[in-house]
Amino acid sequence: MAMLDQQIRRVLSPYAFLLLAGFLAGASGRAQESSKEMDGMYQATVIVTGTDMRSRPIGFSRALREVLVKVSGEPRLQTDARLDPLAAHADTLVASFGYADQMAGIKVHDDQGTYDRSYDLTVRFERERIDKVLAELGEQPWRGERPVVVPVVRVRAVVGAPYLFSAEVPQGADQRISFFNSSVKYGITLRVPTESELSARGVGVDRLPSPSAAPTASQVLVAGTLEFQESEPIGWVGSWRLRWHDADYAWQVSGVNFDEAINDLTRGAIRVMSGHDTPN
Known part of the structure; x- marks a missing residue:
C-alpha cells in the first residue's frame, strides 16, 4: 500500500493527491457504514x-x-x-x-x-x-442502499370520518408504532409524511398521489387505502399501489388486524424493490 501511495504521488500534483485521498477515504467510510448496516x-x-x-x-x-x-x-x-x-x-x-x-x-x-x-x-x-x-434456496442478500418507503394512506376506521395518515394526525398514534415495528422487522426505513408535506403536494382524503410522485430518487411512494370492514372477512382491508423502475404494481390484503395490514404494505414494497417479480 505504501508503494502504491508513492507511485500515485509521483503522478499527481499534491492538491490532486489530497483530493484522491479524500475520495478514497470517503468511499472506504461509506463502504464500512454500508457493511455495518448490513450486519x-x-x-x-x-x-x-x-x-x-x-x-x-x-x-x-x-x-x-x-x-x-x-x-x-x-x-x-x-x-x-x-x-x-x-x-x-x-x-x-x-x-x-x-x-x-x-x-x-x-x-x-x-x-x-x-x-x-x-x-x-x-x-x-x-x-x-x-x-x-x-x-x-436460490436467493441472495439484498445489498446496497435501500430506498426509503413513504406511505401515503387514507384510513377509514370503525367510527369517524376518513383521514390521511400523517406524522401528526392524532388518530394515527398507534398506527405510527405499527409502521415503525414493520420497518424494523423487514429492514427498511418507512418515513411517514408530515401534514405540511401532504398539503404542499395537494394530497387530500379524496385525492391520493400517483405512486410515481416520490419526493426524491432515493424514496419510493406507496399510495393506498386502509378501511375497517365489518362484514366477512372481518378486519382491515388494504389496497396498495407502487411504481418501481417504470413498472406499476398493485396488491391487496383483507380480513387482518392493523399490524398485519401494514406488514403487507411493507412486504410488497421490499419484494418488488429487492428484485422479485411481484408484491405477493
Missing part, C-alpha cells in the same frame, strides 16, 4: 416466555425466518416449507443471543412476574452461514 440485518428480536430451553428453540426458529426475509427481501421465506428442517435446528446458525426483560423494573406481583414472564430474545446469526442458506 444489522442478520439479527432479529422476538418475544418469548422465560429464558430457558422451553421457548428458546422456537424463538431461534422465528428469528431465523425473520432474518432470512430481511436479508433477502423475499417475504415468502417466512412460510417456505423448505426451511422447516433447518428452522428446527436454528441454533446451529446462531452467533450470539441475549434476553431483555419486558417487565424490568415492575414489581413481581403474580405468576406473570415469575415463570411466565415475557422477554425480548435478540438473536444474531452468522453472516456467512445465512448467505449460504440463501444461496441454497
